[in-house]
Amino acid sequence: MTRAERVAAFTDLYHPTVNGVTYTVSLWRDRWPRVRDSMAVVFPKMDGYDPDAGEYAVPSVQAPLYPRYRLGVPRIPSGLERPDVVHVHTPFTVGIAGIRYARKHEIPTVASYHTLLDDRAGQHVPDALVGGLEQLTRAYERSVFELADRVIAPTAFARRNLLERVAADVDVRIVSNGIDTEFFRPVDPTPFRTAHGLARIDGPMVGYTGRHGFEKNLEELVDGVAGTDVTAVVAGDGPARESLEAHAARTDADVRFLGFLERGELPAFYSALDAFVFPSPVETQGLVALEATACGTPVVAVDAGALTESVIQGETGYRYEGGDLEDFREALERTLAERDRLSDLCRRRRPMLSVEHSLEQLAARYDELL
Numbered sequence: 001m002t003r004a005e006r007v008a009a010f011t012d013l014y015h016p017t018v019n020g021v022t023y024t025v026s027l028w029r030d031r032w033p034r035v036r037d038s039m040a041v042v043f044p045k046m047d048g049y050d051p052d053a054g055e056y057a058v059p060s061v062q063a064p065l066y067p068r069y070r071l072g073v074p075r076i077p078s079g080l081e082r083p084d085v086v087h088v089h090t091p092f093t094v095g096i097a098g099i100r101y102a103r104k105h106e107i108p109t110v111a112s113y114h115t116l117l118d119d120r121a122g123q124h125v126p127d128a129l130v131g132g133l134e135q136l137t138r139a140y141e142r143s144v145f146e147l148a149d150r151v152i153a154p155t156a157f158a159r160r161n162l163l164e165r166v167a168a169d170v171d172v173r174i175v176s177n178g179i180d181t182e183f184f185r186p187v188d189p190t191p192f193r194t195a196h197g198l199a200r201i202d203g204p205m206v207g208y209t210g211r212h213g214f215e216k217n218l219e220e221l222v223d224g225v226a227g228t229d230v231t232a233v234v235a236g237d238g239p240a241r242e243s244l245e246a247h248a249a250r251t252d253a254d255v256r257f258l259g260f261l262e263r264g265e266l267p268a269f270y271s272a273l274d275a276f277v278f279p280s281p282v283e284t285q286g287l288v289a290l291e292a293t294a295c296g297t298p299v300v301a302v303d304a305g306a307l308t309e310s311v312i313q314g315e316t317g318y319r320y321e322g323g324d325l326e327d328f329r330e331a332l333e334r335t336l337a338e339r340d341r342l343s344d345l346c347r348r349r350r351p352m353l354s355v356e357h358s359l360e361q362l363a364a365r366y367d368e369l370l
Contacts, residue, residue: 004366005037008083010098012072012090014043018260019211020287021114024177025089027355028362029054031180035359039087040080042094044072056080058094076101085110085366091117091144099147108369111148113162113172116305117141119215119282142168149369152362154285155306161284173365177285178358181350184294189272192265196233196258198272203229204336206275206300209261210288212238217302217322219247220279224328226253230336232277235261235269270295275335278307281322286310290353293317298342300332315345 009029013021025041032039044060051057056077060070074097086102088095088111095111102109118141121133145151145162151172153159159172193199208221218240225232234244235258248255261269270276276292281304283289289299289310299317301307311317320331335342351357 001367002370004084004370006083007039007085007087008080009039009041009087009089010094011043012092012094016046016048021089027180031355031359034356035363042077044070044094046070091141109148110150110152111145113151113153113158114284116282116284123214138166141166145170155309157306157309158284175361175365176358177287178355179287179290179294179353181294181354184267184291186296187267187271189268192268193272201231203231204274205231205233206277207233207273208277209235209269212236212241212244214240215282216280218244218279221277222248222251222253222255224325226251233258267295270297273297274339275300281305283307293346294350294353296343296347298335298346300335317342
């Protein structure tokens with residue numbers, strides 16, 4: 001049987017941008033040689049990152065609506081070795097260039113469905129235009145994904161969304177993105193708590209880290225701990241941070257904002273928490289929930305999107321009905337009361353969460369196309 005050894009990944013999101021797509025592509029590239037040969041990456045050039053061998057930065061321009069991002073010029077960099085498979089991670093200029101390159105050279109094309117684009121439509125237009133923009137976004141996604149020979153979705157929820165809501169006529173297989181379980185593991189959180197002024201907190205401590213986007217619904221975390229003895233520790237940054245801090249100031253919730261954490265601090269952050277709280281209803285997988293689980297920290301998550309799969313009820317945490325603060329507090333109380341049992345079960349799931357486990361599955365899906 002022919003094996004896919006060399007892969008070329010095309011992505012509009014990569015270093016130095018910090019998000020789930022960048023993390024996944026970078027981790028896959030790093031660990032793919034443990035499974036097969038090599039994985040090249042083509043991405044938009046950005047200040048602050050110098051490409052390594054096998055990374056190809058193409059010229060870029062500032063993206064409209066998202067000034068922190070860049071759109072790469074849709075060209076194929078010189079020196080890119082012909083791959084066995086092209087894997088497209090984003091449906092924009094660099095991703096489209098990858099699809100065109102693959103079709104021109106008759107190379108099998110795989111696309112990953114990482115993001116629910118239509119859920120962000122309300123951030124950019126008046127309410128009266130949201131519905132139309134959502135339809136336009138889904139039509140665009142269909143036109144891109146239907147050019148791929150196969151689509152990889154990280155969860156069954158993401159697969160259903162692409163087939164039913166986006167209505168794409170595609171062959172979708174489920175492969176978890178996986179996480180770096182060598183890095184995300186239980187560690188002693190004492191130095192972290194001391195460094196960030198958390199050592200004197202006596203009561204339960206819960207938290208969140210990640211992008212502060214309005215679609216993440218982080219105000220629910222603040223409202224859920226208001227009036228309790230629970231301290232919420234929020235790390236990360238994003239467009240909703242200022243609004244979230246102002247909202248927290250209007251409540252009697254004990255919320256500590258840590259800002260952006262260096263990646264090396266994350267295992268200690270997760271390990272310091274009694275529970276990780278994830279109120280975002282728009283996740284296609286929810287990598288931070290898996291990272292917390294790998295660190296032995298149970299998760300309290302909204303019962304929506306991919307978190308219905310990523311958080312196993314009564315094993316890696318508890319889920320609650322979005323918008324129902326009473327249900328949120330009940331899930332949080334159960335998680336805190338059962339913390340030791342849940343933490344043990346979280347640790348037992350570590351092998352299933354590893355990126356190596358995911359890449360073995362991904363390699364098999366590639367091979368089927370050759």
